[in-house]
Amino acid sequence: MTRISMTVDGVRYDDDVEPRTLLVQHLRDRLGKVGTVVGCDTSNCGACTVLLSGRSVKACSILAVQADGADVTTIEGLAGDGGELHPVQAAFHEQHGLQCGFCTPGMIMAAVDLLTENSEPTDAEIREGLEGNLCRCTGYQNIVRAVRAAAESMRTSVPSTPESAEAAEAGSRQGVTT
């Protein structure tokens, strides 16, 4: 057994794990983070995607011990404290970016990672950026639409510079919707 500690969705966990334990098993079986699912189990489908120190990884292709000391965000850690959905979650809901929903946790985490790096992706960049995630229902059209909508809503709602933050603040003080 190897002692590991990691922060998952803002909570620190210390555990003894067998070295062969996959991160996704640790998240699901030990920590109860069953929002992260196992799809293909061959590192192809991306359903198990989580953020490891802010970057997307496939939790079935990394050992829990490799994530020792890391900060992990799962689909369960995206929504705000009051339960308000993350813009990407909201966009998948509004744009019907899912049917059966199995790929959705990974798809959303991959999209969050993509938008962190590229706040204004083209459709081609969205498709390329999500190449590590497979969906067998939607044909991807609405997923791309959802990511595009999420990008737009994040650009307009999140102040990205001190100037725009000030402007947004001034706008909200005046009751102006931006």
Added chain:
Amino acid sequence: MIPAPFDYTRVATVEDAVAALAGAGEDGKVLAGGQSLLPMLRLRLAAPTMLVDLGGVAELRGVRDDGDALIIGAMTTHDEVVKHPLVREHAPLIAQAAETVGDRQIRHLGTFGGSLAHADPAGDLPGVALALDAVMSVAGPGGMRDVRASEFFVDYFTTALGPGDVLVSVRVPKLTGWTTHYEKFHQMAQSWSVVGVAAAVRRSNGSIAEARVALTNMGVTPVRAHGVEEALAGAPATADAVATAAARAADGASPLTDGVASAEYRTHLASVLTKRAVMAAGGL
């Protein structure tokens, strides 16, 4: 599936890694990013008794300028390689090829050195290392040694690395005055190369002064297309001359037939893709 049990140690220095591997004997295995090893462990195609995790070895990570060459740390991730300003400036061929590896998630964990040490015949970076005449710096029980790319890839999934060796860094000569291109042919997003071609071209006036061409997945190891290189040296920089040279792409290669493609098809692809790669590299 869950991997078979193994012992695990996370080391902080290359010296500790070499010591841990020496203690583990024949069944020890280095864990880099794990993006090839983990699937193999899960399928139980590999069952090492001890994994030595290099994830905590800071000295193995990063890219530095060493005058006429870049030194790329073996544990530098594909994502870091793709975005690194030094790589983009002095070895854009590596950045271009690394960007085609797997998908974003895989590139966040998978490493440059791991890809080379894994030596998958369909892996894109071994061919690039061969085209660029990279030199691998290896730490082992007998100390440090250098291995040229042409001697590093010895067989199917087999390199010059012994069971006690750790790939530390890769020295990539800067190709000043050259232009490059990596042409990858694959059937689906995120899938392996059916065939890939790494090309570097140095043009002089209206002709091609020198060219280097290496092929991915045209044999059990990456191979240099020497016939093409000879035909291009001094050739006019025209589509016809490139096509004539590219017809020799598979000379001396022994492509495999597998579930993805026949040897015959790979031979055909090698010429087609070599032409495209050289044309793109030469700005034609």
